[in-house]
């Protein structure tokens with residue numbers, strides 16, 4: 001039986017309706033679409049996947065999702081609709097801005113699993129795919145409802161194929177920061193009407209307005225559920241959290257905010273992408289990131305440019321020098 005690509009309609013986590021591409025086959029509408037020059041975006045249901053070593057690969061991705069009609073507005077599809085739609089936005093962002101063809105730049109399929117774990121208020125890249133929890137309704141709503149989270153997780157994939165920043169200490173904090181930065185840049189590109197410097201604001205503590213998990217503009221602000229340092233002098237040495245990768249990412253995050261605020265999200269994306277794919281390596285630390293971003297700014301805009309100076313001033317400001 002032929003598989004036909006059809007335009008369906010889905011309802012996202014926040015109740016918003018959006019068009020999604022579906023594959024119609026044999027009376028069922030599947031969330032598998034290759035509407036991006038052969039790259040398939042495939043979304044699965046991990047409800048029955050055991051939450052074993054947290055980042056389990058043995059049972060993922062779970063069950064392929066399908067509906068009997070092309071209107072996916074039932075509760076169980078909401079998280080999948082956003083995972084599916086937002087993975088497409090992230091693909092488009094990397095393709096349109098940098099010519100990158102998917103996570104590996106070789107056109108690999110983009111696989112997401114939703115409903116993972118038990119009310120898990122987290123999401124992750126497991127080395128092969130993106131995995132999302134449903135949240136507990138208090139700490140968070142289902143995490144795919146935030147485009148910056150989908151951008152965060154898919155950027156971990158890009159980082160893994162490029163710099164390969166090791167997930168601990170300073171390289172791990174850089175890994176986390178690049179995911180937050182691109183999550184934010186993607187939000188500016190695809191949701192400009194509500195773009196901000198907050199991370200996860202669309203799903204974090206749904207009963208509290210205006211807060212988020214992290215804040216790039218002011219990592220220690222009251223808006224941020226997770227208070228982070230903004231300056232190198234306040235770097236936290238800890239063995240928790242892989243050496244504080246979600247704590248110390250506040251320092252490069254603050255620098256990135258200063259760059260974006262100075263030269264805008266498009267130019268910042270060009271500089272950060274070049275650093276991630278050309279200069280950073282698996283053991284790069286914060287100072288290496290300063291050098292990589294300065295070199296990238298020089299390559300693209302020249303040494304005596306306002307873009308170069310924006311990066312220099314930002315890293316000076318947070319004490320990475």
Ligand SMILES: CCCCC[C@H](S)C(=O)N[C@@H](Cc1ccccc1)C(=O)N[C@@H](C)C(=O)O
Pocket residue numbers: 121122123124125148149152153156176199200213214246
């Ligand atoms: C090794 C296991 C941990 C994986 C952590 C994943 S990549 C992660 O960083 N997830 C994000 C989700 C996110 C992203 C943006 C905004 C909000 C929430 C994260 O920050 N997780 C926090 C809760 C954490 O793991 O501490």
Ligand SMILES: [Zn+2]
Pocket residue numbers: 152156176179
């Ligand atoms: Zn992460």
